[in-house]
Amino acid sequence: MRCLSRLPSFVPKEGSLLFKRSFVPFVRSLSIGFLFFLITQPAHAEDAHSLISAGDTAWVLVSAALVLMMTPALAFFYGGLVRRKNMLSVLMQCFAVMGLITIQWVFIGYSLAFGPSIGGLIGHLDWVGLAGVGLNPSAYAPTIPHQAFMIYQCMFAIITPGLILGAFAERMKFSSYVIFSLLWSTLVYDPVAHWVWGSGGFIRSWGALDFAGGAVVHVNAGMAALAAALVLGKRRGFPQRVSPPHNLPFAVLGAGLLWFGWFGFNGGSALGAGALAVTAFVSTHIAAATAGLVWAGLDWAVNKHVTMLGSITGAVAGLVAITPAAGYVTPLGAVTLGTSAAVICFVSVMYVKVKLGYDDTLDAFGVHGVGGVWGAVATGLLATTTVNAAGANGLFHGNVGLLWVQIKAVVVTGGYSFVMSYGLLKLVDKIIGLRVTETEERIGLDLTQHREAAYTVID
Amino acid sequence: MKYIVAIIQPDRLDDVLDALEEKAIHLVTVSNVMGRGRQKGISEVYRSHHEANNLLKKVKVEAAVNEEFVQSTVEAIQKSARTGNIGDGKIFVLDLGQVIRIRTGETGRLAIG
Numbered sequence: 001m002r003c004l005s006r007l008p009s010f011v012p013k014e015g016s017l018l019f020k021r022s023f024v025p026f027v028r029s030l031s032i033g034f035l036f037f038l039i040t041q042p043a044h045a046e047d048a049h050s051l052i053s054a055g056d057t058a059w060v061l062v063s064a065a066l067v068l069m070m071t072p073a074l075a076f077f078y079g080g081l082v083r084r085k086n087m088l089s090v091l092m093q094c095f096a097v098m099g100l101i102t103i104q105w106v107f108i109g110y111s112l113a114f115g116p117s118i119g120g121l122i123g124h125l126d127w128v129g130l131a132g133v134g135l136n137p138s139a140y141a142p143t144i145p146h147q148a149f150m151i152y153q154c155m156f157a158i159i160t161p162g163l164i165l166g167a168f169a170e171r172m173k174f175s176s177y178v179i180f181s182l183l184w185s186t187l188v189y190d191p192v193a194h195w196v197w198g199s200g201g202f203i204r205s206w207g208a209l210d211f212a213g214g215a216v217v218h219v220n221a222g223m224a225a226l227a228a229a230l231v232l233g234k235r236r237g238f239p240q241r242v243s244p245p246h247n248l249p250f251a252v253l254g255a256g257l258l259w260f261g262w263f264g265f266n267g268g269s270a271l272g273a274g275a276l277a278v279t280a281f282v283s284t285h286i287a288a289a290t291a292g293l294v295w296a297g298l299d300w301a302v303n304k305h306v307t308m309l310g311s312i313t314g315a316v317a318g319l320v321a322i323t324p325a326a327g328y329v330t331p332l333g334a335v336t337l338g339t340s341a342a343v344i345c346f347v348s349v350m351y352v353k354v355k356l357g358y359d360d361t362l363d364a365f366g367v368h369g370v371g372g373v374w375g376a377v378a379t380g381l382l383a384t385t386t387v388n389a390a391g392a393n394g395l396f397h398g399n400v401g402l403l404w405v406q407i408k409a410v411v412v413t414g415g416y417s418f419v420m421s422y423g424l425l426k427l428v429d430k431i432i433g434l435r436v437t438e439t440e441e442r443i444g445l446d447l448t449q450h451r452e453a454a455y456t457v458i459d
Numbered sequence: 460m461k462y463i464v465a466i467i468q469p470d471r472l473d474d475v476l477d478a479l480e481e482k483a484i485h486l487v488t489v490s491n492v493m494g495r496g497r498q499k500g501i502s503e504v505y506r507s508h509h510e511a512n513n514l515l516k517k518v519k520v521e522a523a524v525n526e527e528f529v530q531s532t533v534e535a536i537q538k539s540a541r542t543g544n545i546g547d548g549k550i551f552v553l554d555l556g557q558v559i560r561i562r563t564g565e566t567g568r569l570a571i572g
Binding site for chain 2: 081239242244245299303305307309310313349350353354363
């Protein structure tokens, strides 16, 4: 009886009138209702939910968070490399796509990219507004809720237009960037994602292997970056009068967070928390480390000093190249990939760009484009079914066919991206103009586009 | 009244300030500057971008002194800032037209104090 007095005052005491007239009937109807609820659960919903793996779902959600973090990481990686007066414009462009592309994804992007296929070319609009995209598993990932897969893919859609900005940093109008990103996401990213990853996508039907986005993300963005560098043209004073990075520590921080987040980018693409995720995680790390060291070595040989920027660029190049291959290669394959990616991207950035003279400001094409192309092609060399039976064997494991398919995939996605991006840029240029005026470029984008200063000079 | 401007090697600053303290020159202004003399710069490499940098970090020390202190101040600075290498810097002695202490309105010799 003593314990009853410790109950909150609103709980009717046994024996009181309130207890007999209201509380008991209340509890009785609740219990009956609950039993009724249990009995009438539709059987299929219970089956579908029992397929869901907590471990897989947890890993995919964490990976989605890691990939999202890669966008602000990219913002700092790129931001540290531009002049102080343009720092905010880089951060702003990255944060803008975090909002814009999410909404685009919900309303149309996910459906176009992953919806039921129309002729292998594009997804149906069945899933517009995420209609039908619920918490039961989808065919894409049978052990996690459909929305987990959707939100994971959303983060990829977000970062890909962000990558492109490396090519036109310090000279593009913010309004034009917003419009271009939305158009590009809908007309380039979504179709390409559909071709390579969508159920029924024609490049997927060829048997092309793209584990986490070598073609869909890096070749795609890289070729768009090249188009942008050509359409927007060079910065004032390029190449003799450009400034060094204003904050290399930011670039290092960004690169470190990118490396960290890439474990979600590649590891999460296993769509489950098992052996395949481990393979992807391990090969990702090995490729990054190898490529960073090799670039540092090349720096030492060519520039006589190991540089900070070179080391982080190398690591990023390795990460880019392993992206399509992560779930298909052995650890030693990852070493090969990292080494070759560093060499190829080094040559691309240090010699090809200089020779040809285009202003790919932050080497978006030089690292992501070239690295992505190499990674996708190298997958055709290094892939082995001993690592992933659902993959295929590459040339080094006795199969010519995969290499040919990989090359075709790269040519089609890269060609499409370049042509469409070029066209979209020209279109936006016609409508509202792409580039800031010469005066605005001289003053800086932060003040002219956003009326903000990243750093005070005098408090 | 004279205004003394000294461009010195950054790592000599502490010694220069100590030397000025000894000569009872307490009021100084110090700033970071970039400069170039006959000392060659250190070139920088950022991927494909080479900075043929010939501006080097220096420190500027400025002080207003009365006529009779000019000689000892210049000697103090020169002794403490000197390393013997090219790039040690220079001292400029400028004529000073007027000095006003903002808080009290004192002018001239009193304001230099």
